[in-house]
Amino acid sequence: MQVFIMRHGDAALDAASDSVRPLTTNGCDESRLMANWLKGQKVEIERVLVSPFLRAEQTLEEVGDCLNLPSSAEVLPELTPCGDVGLVSAYLQALTNEGVASVLVISHLPLVGYLVAELCPGETPPM
Numbered sequence: 001m002q003v004f005i006m007r008h009g010d011a012a013l014d015a016a017s018d019s020v021r022p023l024t025t026n027g028c029d030e031s032r033l034m035a036n037w038l039k040g041q042k043v044e045i046e047r048v049l050v051s052p053f054l055r056a057e058q059t060l061e062e063v064g065d066c067l068n069l070p071s072s073a074e075v076l077p078e079l080t081p082c083g084d085v086g087l088v089s090a091y092l093q094a095l096t097n098e099g100v101a102s103v104l105v106i107s108h109l110p111l112v113g114y115l116v117a118e119l120c121p122g123e124t125p126p127m
Contacts, residue, residue: 002102003092003119004043006034007112009062011055018081023058031059035066043102047095048073049088050106051080059106069104081108089118 009027023031038045050060050073060073078087088111095103105115117123 001092001096001100002043004038004045004102004104005112005115006059006063006104006106007109008051008053008055008059008106019053021053021055023055023062027055027059028062031062032066035063038063038104039067045069045102045104046100047103048106049076049079049091049103050074051083051108052077053080053108056106056108063104063106079105079107079111081111083107083111085111085114085118088115092119 008023009030010024011021011027012024013021015021045067048060048069050056052075056079057075060069063069076083076088076091078084078091088105092103092105105112107115
């Protein structure tokens with residue numbers, strides 16, 4: 001299975017809580033830039049997994065405007081910044097066992113770094 005791991009775009013620093021920090025204008029631009037790169041790779045995304053945090057959901061909206069994505073995404077609480085990489089990895093394995101060929105994961109640091117390290121042994125987590 002192909003797994004495309006994306007960190008949300010640049011987010012505002014001021015918000016009532018971390019979970020409601022919105023994307024900045026630059027963050028929206030970054031998200032569209034990454035979506036256009038993926039589009040150029042001729043990638044067909046079968047499933048989308050996204051963090052419940054606002055900035056990740058907004059990143060998905062920006063990406064969805066550029067890519068042909070499934071009509072719904074799975075919102076997983078395990079994809080928050082301090083989520084459980086073991087549970088995410090196990091879920092991705094279950095999707096592989098179901099025959100899913102490609103997944104887009106939209107999450108946060110440090111989780112995305114740990115997920116790369118989990119799925120690609122020998123790689124240093126990008127932080």
